Amino acid sequence: MTDPGEAALRFLRALERLPPYTGIVFHGLPSVPSLAPARWTRGVTATSKDPRIATENFSTPVVVAIVSRTGRDISFLSAQQAEQEVVLPPETVLLEVARTTLDDGRPVVIAEQLADPDPAAALPPTLDDLVAHVRETLHAARAQPAVAITTPGKFVEPLFFLTDGDG
Numbered sequence: 001m002t003d004p005g006e007a008a009l010r011f012l013r014a015l016e017r018l019p020p021y022t023g024i025v026f027h028g029l030p031s032v033p034s035l036a037p038a039r040w041t042r043g044v045t046a047t048s049k050d051p052r053i054a055t056e057n058f059s060t061p062v063v064v065a066i067v068s069r070t071g072r073d074i075s076f077l078s079a080q081q082a083e084q085e086v087v088l089p090p091e092t093v094l095l096e097v098a099r100t101t102l103d104d105g106r107p108v109v110i111a112e113q114l115a116d117p118d119p120a121a122a123l124p125p126t127l128d129d130l131v132a133h134v135r136e137t138l139h140a141a142r143a144q145p146a147v148a149i150t151t152p153g154k155f156v157e158p159l160f161f162l163t164d165g166d167g
Contacts, residue, residue: 011044015072015074015087019072020069020072020118021072021086022121022123023049024049024066024134024137025048025065025071026047026051026055026063026065026155027156027159028055028062028157029061029109029158030156031158032062033062033158036096039094040092041090043090045087046085047088048083048084049073049075049086050082052141052147054156055155055156057147058141061106061107062107064110064111065110065111065137066094067097067111067112067123068088069116070088070092070113071088072089073085073086074087080150082147082148083151093115094112094159095111095112096109097127098110098127098131102142110130110131110134
C-alpha cells in the first residue's frame with residue numbers, strides 16, 4: 001500500500017517540474033473573508049482560468065480573482081480538461097489587493113500572489129488596470145451560457161490559511 005504522505009510528496013515534486021503559470025485565475029468562496037494581511041495557503045489550492053467553472057456558473061456568494069505567479073497549469077493532465085485547472089502550491093503567499101463587485105452586488109476579492117514577477121508576463125500594469133481587467137473578464141464570462149460542472153465543490157471552498165481558518 002502506498003503511504004499517503006509519500007504520494008503527496010511525489011505529487012508536489014511532479015508539480016514543481018511543470019512551468020509556472022503567471023496569469024489571473026479564479027476561485028469561488030462560500031462567504032466573504034475577513035480582511036487580513038498577507039497569508040500563506042495551507043495545501044494545494046485548486047483554481048480555474050474560467051470564472052464560470054471556478055464559481056459553478058456564478059452560484060457562489062463570493063468570487064476570488066488571484067494573480068498567480070507560481071501556479072501550475074495541470075489542465076493537460078486532467079480527465080476534465082475543460083476545468084482549465086491551475087493549482088497553487090502549498091504555502092503560497094496571497095495578499096488581498098482590492099475588492100470590487102459583480103453587477104449584481106456580489107463581492108469580488110482580488111488577491112495577488114507574492115512572488116517574483118515574470119517580466120515577460122502580460123499582466124495589467126497598475127492596480128486600477130487589474131481591477132478593470134478582472135471586472136471585464138467576469139462581465140464577459142457572465143454573458144456566456146452556463147457550463148457543465150463536472151466536479152462540484154472542487155473550486156468552491158474556503159481558502160484555508162495557516163494563520164486562521166476563515167474563508
